[in-house]
Amino acid sequence: MFRTGVDPLSWLVRLAVIVLMTVFYIVPLIWLVTATTKTNPQLYELPPLAIGSLSYVKKAWDYLMQFYNGVLMRWILNSVDYVILGLALSISIAVPAGFVLAVIPFRLRQPLLWITLLVMLVPGDALVLPMYLELFYMGLIDTRWALILPAASFPVGVYMVFQYYKANLPADIIAAAKVDGCSDLQMFWHIGLPLARNIIGVLGFTNFAALWGGFFAAQLFIDNANLKPLPAGIAVIVSQCGGVLPTTLRCILNPEGHTISRAEIALLGVVSTLPVLIVYMLAQRMVIRGATAGAIKE
Amino acid sequence: MANIVRQARPMAGAQTSGIRELAARHLRRWNWGILLVVPYVIAVSVFSLGPALVALVFSFSEFTGGRPQLFVAGLNNYIAVFTDKQFLSSYWNVIRFSLVATTSGFVGSVGVALLLSLTRDTIGGIARSVFFLPGSINGPALALMFLFMLDPSISPFSRIFHLLGWEKLTDFVTASTAIQVMAVIRFYLMSGGWIAIFYAALESVSIELIEAAKIDGCGPWRLAWDIRRPAIMGFVWFMVIQLIANNLMIFSEPYLIATALGGASFIGPFWSPNMVGAYYTLNLGDFGMSSVVAISQIIITFASSVFIVTKTGAFITEVTN
Numbered sequence: 001m002f003r004t005g006v007d008p009l010s011w012l013v014r015l016a017v018i019v020l021m022t023v024f025y026i027v028p029l030i031w032l033v034t035a036t037t038k039t040n041p042q043l044y045e046l047p048p049l050a051i052g053s054l055s056y057v058k059k060a061w062d063y064l065m066q067f068y069n070g071v072l073m074r075w076i077l078n079s080v081d082y083v084i085l086g087l088a089l090s091i092s093i094a095v096p097a098g099f100v101l102a103v104i105p106f107r108l109r110q111p112l113l114w115i116t117l118l119v120m121l122v123p124g125d126a127l128v129l130p131m132y133l134e135l136f137y138m139g140l141i142d143t144r145w146a147l148i149l150p151a152a153s154f155p156v157g158v159y160m161v162f163q164y165y166k167a168n169l170p171a172d173i174i175a176a177a178k179v180d181g182c183s184d185l186q187m188f189w190h191i192g193l194p195l196a197r198n199i200i201g202v203l204g205f206t207n208f209a210a211l212w213g214g215f216f217a218a219q220l221f222i223d224n225a226n227l228k229p230l231p232a233g234i235a236v237i238v239s240q241c242g243g244v245l246p247t248t249l250r251c252i253l254n255p256e257g258h259t260i261s262r263a264e265i266a267l268l269g270v271v272s273t274l275p276v277l278i279v280y281m282l283a284q285r286m287v288i289r290g291a292t293a294g295a296i297k298e
Numbered sequence: 299m300a301n302i303v304r305q306a307r308p309m310a311g312a313q314t315s316g317i318r319e320l321a322a323r324h325l326r327r328w329n330w331g332i333l334l335v336v337p338y339v340i341a342v343s344v345f346s347l348g349p350a351l352v353a354l355v356f357s358f359s360e361f362t363g364g365r366p367q368l369f370v371a372g373l374n375n376y377i378a379v380f381t382d383k384q385f386l387s388s389y390w391n392v393i394r395f396s397l398v399a400t401t402s403g404f405v406g407s408v409g410v411a412l413l414l415s416l417t418r419d420t421i422g423g424i425a426r427s428v429f430f431l432p433g434s435i436n437g438p439a440l441a442l443m444f445l446f447m448l449d450p451s452i453s454p455f456s457r458i459f460h461l462l463g464w465e466k467l468t469d470f471v472t473a474s475t476a477i478q479v480m481a482v483i484r485f486y487l488m489s490g491g492w493i494a495i496f497y498a499a500l501e502s503v504s505i506e507l508i509e510a511a512k513i514d515g516c517g518p519w520r521l522a523w524d525i526r527r528p529a530i531m532g533f534v535w536f537m538v539i540q541l542i543a544n545n546l547m548i549f550s551e552p553y554l555i556a557t558a559l560g561g562a563s564f565i566g567p568f569w570s571p572n573m574v575g576a577y578y579t580l581n582l583g584d585f586g587m588s589s590v591v592a593i594s595q596i597i598i599t600f601a602s603s604v605f606i607v608t609k610t611g612a613f614i615t616e617v618t619n
Contacts, residue, residue, distance in 0.1 A: 007517075007518075010416060010518055010519065011416075011417070013413070014413050014414070014416055014417070015421070017410060017413050018413075018414070018421060018422075018425045021410060021425070021429060021490075021493075022425065022428055022429075024486070025428060025429055025431065025432050025486070025490055026428060026431070027454050027455075028432075028443055028444075028447050028454075028486075029431065029432070029435075030454075031443075031446070031447070031453075031454050032443050032446075035446070043452045044451060044452060048452065048453065048454035048456065049454055093337045093338050093341055094338065096334035096335065096337075096338075097334065097335045097337070097338035097339075099334065100331055100332065100334045100335040101335070101617065102617075104331040104332070104334075105617075106331075106332050109617045110616070110617055112335070112339070113615070113616075113617055114607075114615065115342065115347070116342070117603070117607045117613055117615065118600065118603045118604065118607060119342060119346045119347070119603075121540065121543075121599075121602065121603035121606050121607065122346075122543075122596070122599045122600060122603055123540075123543050123544045123547045123599055125544075125547035125548075125549055125572060126543070126547050126592070126595045126596055126598075126599045127345075127346065127349045127350070127592075127596070128549075128572070129353070129572070129575045129576070129579060129588050129589070129591060129592040129595075130349035130350060130352050130353035130356075130589065130592040130596070131345065131349040132579055132588075133349070133352050133353065133356055133579075133585050133588070133589065134344075134348055134349050134352045136585075137366075149345070150345045152337070152341035152344075152345060153338075153341040153342045153344070153345035153346045154341075155342060155346065158338060159613075183330060183331070184330055184331020184332075184334070185330055185331055185333070185334070187331070188331065188334060209433075209434065209436075212436070213435075213436025213437065214436075215436065215437045215438055215549070215550040215553075215554075216437075216549045216550060216572065216576075219553070219576070220576060220579065220580065231436050231437065231438045231439075231550075234438040234439065234442070234554075235438055235553070235554060235557055238438075238442070238554065238557055238558045239557045239558075242558070242560070244442060244445050244446075244558040244559065262446065262452070265442055266442075266446070268439070268442070269435075269439040269442050269443055272436060272438065272439045273434060273435045273436065273439050276434040276435075276436070277431060277434040277435075279434070280430060280431055280433065280434040281427075281431070284427060284430055284494070
């Protein structure tokens with residue numbers, strides 16, 4: 001037996017699987033990044049994972065900026081706008097709600113917890129079509145609020161906060177605060193909110209990926225090109241310019257006849273993925289906690 | 299008479315101040331903390347429960363000139379949708395896709411997580427971190443990346459494709475292999491994260507239990523299967539049901555592929571129910587039929603939620619204080 005406590009064959013099988021899975025997961029990501037450093041001909045000529053020239057990244061970016069007078073930057077800023085406002089709205093509503101569910105007895109607390117549990121497990125895409133109908137008659141379709149306001153309903157976050165307070169806020173502290181004459185609002189302000197710093201980070205990281213990468217709702221709710229977030233903008237470029245297959249290059253960007261091709265599409269992929277990738281790398285433990293919504297009971 | 303009036307005035311005043319004091323006492327006792335949950339109740343009513351109710355009402359309604367005539371349509375919308383071959387074939391597509399993607403996701407994620415947990419070492423820790431990264435790629439970017447990965451002319455896996463006799467994308471990416479291709483894309487997106495999550499859960503099994511099992515003669519494989527695996531099974535059910543529900547709702551990847559490849563696409567514009575629903579909504583303006591599609595999905599996903607919450611035991615369902 002090795003020092004690891006497994007026999008050599010098991011160790012080899014384990015290592016082989018790890019290597020295969022790592023290649024499967026990482027090689028496409030590496031390709032995507034290195035593709036941005038190559039021209040379209042170099043994608044065919046150079047080895048797939050070879051690095052071209054960093055100057056081509058700037059060129060690819062400049063070509064993308066020539067699409068409809070730099071609307072790509074508008075899309076990136078829209079995504080940032082919707083994510084920041086969506087996060088602020090969702091967290092500011094979820095933290096007090098989770099606190100109340102965990103700490104403050106009231107008649108509808110149990111039904112509200114059940115509703116939270118059932119709703120949080122329904123995939124967001126299942127509600128996009130009916131939400132379009134609702135927002136249509138509210139007059140919010142094709143406005144930025146169509147993508148920001150729905151973030152207010154964040155049952156996953158509420159449940160995570162509820163579980164967090166149940167695990168980390170002893171009943172004795174609540175009882176002592178009540179004895180001291182604290183009202184519920186004062187308890188939240190002086191005890192709940194300072195304690196919420198850790199869980200706010202988890203909520204933020206958890207919700208960030210969903211808000212940044214949301215596509216179905218953006219595609220359905222927003223028609224105005226200037227209001228689209230980045231994922232929906234990628235669909236616009238791909239549908240108008242092709243660029244994925246060499247036979248489908250449709251957008252002539254400049255008098256030199258340059259089109260949006262695979263290198264530019266790869267750069268789009270990197271730009272759209274990079275913020276979430278950074279978050280995942282920095283805050284993996286928090287994201288894992290969020291992904292399970294506390295389903296692993298502590 | 300004046301005396302009676304003068305006597306009546308202090309009594310009326312006493313009654314008024316009594317009512318005021320009662321109201322003030324009631325207000326002092328009232329649970330103002332409930333105000334903290336009111337925004338959430340409004341939000342979940344409007345943006346989670348509200349859409350479901352809207353879909354239900356609209357599914358029985360007609361829309362002429364954009365104005366809804368509620369409950370006028372009866373079952374006409376349901377008949378129209380459930381006799382639409384595109385809708386039926388879209389469900390057939392996603393049911394088959396979900397079977398393949400869920401099975402491969404389940405076997406792959408649990409199997410690799412158990413394998414990782416055979417022993418504790420740096421390689422396992424690094425692998426967990428690395429496997430988690432693909433989950434960061436959003437739908438459009440993921441679909442585009444995979445179209446490049448599957449193109450033998452530029453893919454880093456081109457040598458394997460050439461060995462199998464595939465020279466161009468359309469040699470093996472066709473309508474008949476669409477399910478498998480979409481399942482590979484989904485596996486890439488979802489499995490790494492689940493492996494990392496299961497691995498974390500497996501590592502949280504108590505050391506004492508593991509040591510006791512080892513003393514009883516458990517080898518690493520037996521340890522993984524009989525001791526560690528049961529620790530995550532409730533959570534595995536959660537994953538399986540969530541995967542099924544999510545896979546049935548798929549939209550981003552097939553939509554992007556159909557858009558990107560146009561006439562050469564192996565994915566049609568009505569490949570999934572959500573794509574059909576989007577067509578009803580945006581192209582036909584038929585909110586009634588679109589609502590029927592939504593209702594069909596809400597029923598499936600709500601049933602899966604009820605199952606997860608009541609049967610897996612993975613969530614706290616009681617407020618205890």
